[in-house]
Structure formats: structure tokens, C-alpha cells
Amino acid sequence: MFGFFDYGKYVMLNGVLQLILYTKEKNAILFTYPPEGSFTSTGLVVSSKLPRFSDEYTLTIDSADPKSISAGKSVQLTKSVTQWFTKDGLLVEGLFWKDVEALIKDYAKEEPKKKR
Numbered sequence: 604m605f606g607f608f609d610y611g612k613y614v615m616l617n618g619v620l621q622l623i624l625y626t627k628e629k630n631a632i633l634f635t636y637p638p639e640g641s642f643t644s645t646g647l648v649v650s651s652k653l654p655r656f657s658d659e660y661t662l663t664i665d666s667a668d669p670k671s672i673s674a675g676k677s678v679q680l681t682k683s684v685t686q687w688f689t690k691d692g693l694l695v696e697g698l699f700w701k702d703v704e705a706l707i708k709d710y711a712k713e714e715p716k717k718k719r
Contacts (some may be wrong), residue, residue, distance in 0.1 A: 645671045658683045664710045678710045
């Protein structure tokens with residue numbers, strides 16, 4: 604009898620967690636604090652998406668609080684995963700990180716100030 608009760612709690616709590624994942628986190632793979640030295644006061648959300656039967660991989664960096672006045676613009680990189688692998692199927696990590704670092708720099712770039 605106690606085993607069934609514990610199983611019911613497990614199912615219920617798992618359902619609540621799945622609801623949070625579906626509504627709040629979506630495709631997020633990383634949540635961060637605000638970048639060091641950044642003018643923004645919100646953290647970042649890094650999302651990843653690779654649609655079924657597709658080689659197009661999308662990596663997105665966005666503000667954790669997009670409604671904040673200090674939120675930066677969302678940036679994304681969409682590229683074929685074949686660009687990061689050798690013919691033998693090995694990941695060329697340096698090429699991948701080069702693209703990721705370029706995306707991070709793009710997000711950190713401040714908007715040019717308009718002249719009055």
C-alpha cells in the first residue's frame with residue numbers, strides 16, 4: 604500500500620516538473636548569471652535546437668528576462684552540423700567553439716550610440 608502511495612507522489616511531482624520544463628525552460632540548455640563586466644543586470648539563457656531529420660543546428664543566446672530594460676537583443680546561430688565534423692564523424696571542437704565565441708561576442712556587443 605505504501606509503495607503505491609509513493610509511486611503516486613512520484614508521478615504527480617514528475618508531472619509538475621515536466622510542466623515547468625515545457626512552459627518555462629523550453630529548449631534551454633543553460634541559465635547563467637549576468638556576464639562579468641556587462642551593462643545588463645539579467646542572466647542569459649542558452650537554447651539549442653536540432654529539428655528531427657535536419658542537419659541545421661540552431662544555438663540561441665537570449666536574456667533570462669527579455670522584458671527587462673537592460674536585456675540585450677537575442678542572437679542566434681544556425682548552421683549545418685556537417686560544418687563541425689570530419690568525414691570520419693569526429694567533432695572538430697575548435698571550429699564549433701569559434702562559432703560559439705563569435706555568437707557570444709555578437710550578444711555582448713553594445714548598440715552604437717546615436718548622435719543627437
